[in-house]
Amino acid sequence: MLAGNYLGSHGRKVVAALMVVVLLAVYWQGLASPFVLDDFTNFKGLENVTDSVASFLSYITNNNSGILGRPVSMLSFALTYTIAGSVDPFIFKLTNLIIHIINGWLIYQLMQPLMGFCGYGDNKKNAALCVAVFWLFTSLHGSTVLYAVQRMTQLSAMFSLMGLWLYIQGRISCIAFGKGRKRILTAYCCVILATLSKENGVLLLLLFFMLEVTVFHYRGERGKSKILIASNVAVLGGGLLFIAQLATTENIPFLDYSQRPYTMLERVLTETRILWVYVQEIVLPSGVDIGLYHDDIIVSKGFFEPLSTIVSVVAWLVVIGLMGGMLVYKKYTLSLVGICLFLAGHLLESTFINLELYFEHRNYLPSLGLWIILIDVCVKVAEKSEYRAYLYVLASFILMINVYVICVESGLWSQTYKQSKLTVLKHPDSYRAQNQWAAELIKYERYADALKVYTAIGEKHKRLNPVSQVQKIWVYCMANLAPHESVYSFDIVYMKGADALLYNSAWLYLLDEVQAGRCEHVSIPSIIRNIEGWLRKEIVKEGGGDALWDITFVWLKLNEYQYGAENSLYKAEQIFALGGVKAGIYAVSRYLSMGLIKKAESLYQTIERAISAEKKEQYHEDMVIFSQRISAGK
Structure with a gap:
């Protein structure tokens, strides 16, 4: 199959149909698995989508994923x-x-036109089919397919693949016949669609440049194409200017590492190791690192800490040296394309941008590069017939391992309890894995075990101990048990970034339990007193407490539940008097919802007089709505 044209057109169709059936079979169990993590935040609001264009636009434009909102992906969800x-x-x-x-x-x-241009001749269709089959059954893609929101990654890859196909066809036609410009132009349109699906779709421009440097060499029908050279220089020049602008701009969120347990340099060094892990897991998966939780990765503090960092860096320098040799001597062109595709595909998410260290879905398109290399090497080795049989065995083994791992992972996705338990065993130092395991224990009413897990989390992850302390309280609520008095001596802290999201979610979950009346044996006054004591000190430091609004909101709601709305609103006005505008806005809203129009109007006028022009602009929409509701209520 690799060395000769053993499969005709009919044979390839049979193989393709068989692959679709096998894919459905191995993924079927996982398709019924529940939503997880970011699925909930991105699908929130779908129930408001109707047949009207306005409802579609409202859902598509109100997404905060990425800097562009990813409207193409949101449209697909709608x-x-x-x-x-x-x-x-x-x-x-x-x-x-x-x-x-x-x-x-x-x-x-x-792959067919690309392989044909690189000298594959009649064997290009079979080799292209091999690349597609190995890519389709890459076990690392399991979490991309079964993690619903990762359709963003899939769509970005889909438009990138369309763009590459059109660009390759257009360039070959341009070189051979002086035509193909419409296809090239359409390929550039695919860049827009890929980027609006997910921002790393912009890397398609880099892939076009890579194809020119490695394969087409800017050739036209008659010599070098000046238009292509100029367009590439313009795009790359614009990209470099953009990077230079970023480097000289302060307070850019995706370059701010102040809330990360690592610096930008430490992230880049760590990624040199992670990229090799990706390579291993794509080609020959162990199954050990397959999953969603990888927050337990050891960060590289320097080139020699851990020692594998310098080994990884040197190994990548060797790869870059080999790439240079391939380019200069114009040998192994297809393998060179594969290396470039893998590295270029990781350029945004696995380098300097402030993101999590490890995610499997980052390999969805880049993994194609590794399979191109593997098939290219196999075809060249298979030309020597004495190695052919061993090659077929090795290729079949690699494919079967990937299929097996997908089957196991798909089954685990449909069994969340078992999946969580195995993930904890594989990643004992992962905060997220432990947190998910505790949630599963709660689901099965194993409250004592869940409390032990949260205690262990607090001891192992000191930075997140305040989150675990709150989580333990709502376990007592669900278990209908009275906690020891020491439980109420929890730490309250001001968190930022991803930690703040975890902390605020824990408090909101506790608030839901309290308001649902499931905390009969928990002392709500003790919780209120602890928060109030902390707020009295911190609000003065923060100049009014707007930065502390999330915990303040929970405190006000707990007051309302325990002591009534009048007590809660009195305290909200006190916080407003200290400079907490959000507390004042909250109080006006509550007064209006309770039909207390005069009180709402009085506080509204006080806010209008007291806040600065900047704050007025910030809360302009709220104030306009309040004004309309007050006028309507008179």
Whole structure:
């Protein structure tokens, strides 16, 4: 199959059909798995989508994922919901699998002209099919297909693959016949769609440049194409100017590492090791590191801490040296394309930008590069017939290992209890894995075990101990148990970034339990007193407490539950008097909802007089709504 043209057109269709059936079989169990993590935040509001254009636009434009909002991906979620009629995980994940299959077909299509141009001749279709099959069954893609919200990654890859296919066809046509400009232009349009699906789609421009440098060498029908050279220089020049602008600009969120347990340099050094882990897990997965939680990775504090850092850096320098040799001597061109594709695909998410260290979905498109290398090497080795049989055995083994790991992972996705337990065993130092395990224990009413897990989390992850302390209180609520008095001596801290999201979510979850009346044996007054004592000190430091609004909001709501709305609103006005504008806005809103129009109007006028022009602009929309509601209520 690799060395000769053993499969005809009919044979390739049979193989393709068989691959689709096998893909459905190995992923089927996982398609019924529940939503997780970011699924909930991104699918929030889908129930408000109707047949009207306005409802679609409202959902598409109110997303905070990425700096562009990812409208193409959000549109696809809205369409899935409209067709399905509900937010059904099975339908969303089945759609992801269909997109995955489409992407495999696109890989088959784009690899044929590329391989033909690189000298594969009649064997290009079989070799292209091999690349597509190995990519489709890459076990690392399991969490991309089954994690519904990662359709963003899939769509970005889909438009990137379309763009590559069109660009390759257009360039070959341009070199051979002086035509193909429309296809090239359409390929550049795919950059827009890929980027609006997920921001790393912009790397498609870099992939076009990579193809020119490694494969096409800016050739036209008659010598070098000046237009292509100029366009590439313009795009790369613009990119370099943009990077230079970023480097000289302060307070850019995705370059701010103040809330991370590592610096930018430490992240870059760590990623040199992680990239090699990706390589190993793509080609020959161990199954050990497959999953969603990888927050236990050891950070590289320097080139020699850990020692594997310098080994990884040197190894990548060797790879770059080999790339230079391939480029100069114009040998192993297809393998060179594969290396470039893998590294270019990781340029944004695995370098300097302030992101989590490790995520499997980052390899969705870059993994194609590794399979291109593998098939290219296999084809060249298979030309020597004495090695052919061993090669087939090795290739089949690699494919079977990937299929097996997908089967196991798909089954685990549908069994969340078992998945969480195994993830904790694989990642005992992962805060998120431990947190998920505690949630599963609570689901099965194993409250004592859940309390032990939260205690262990607090001891192991000191920075997040305040989160665990709050979580322990709502476990007591759900267990209908009275906690020891020491439980109320919890630490209250001011957190930022990702830690703040965890902390605030824990408090809001506790508030939900209290308001639902499930905390009969928990002393709400003790919680209120602890928060109030901390707020009295911190509000003065923070100049009014707007920065502390999340915990303040919980405190006010607990007061309302325990002592009534009048007590809560009195305290809200006290905080406003100290400079907490959000507390004042909250109080006006509550007065209006209670029908106390005069009190609402009085406080509204006080806020109007007291706050600065900057604050007025910040809360302009709220104030306009309040004014209208007050006028209507008189």
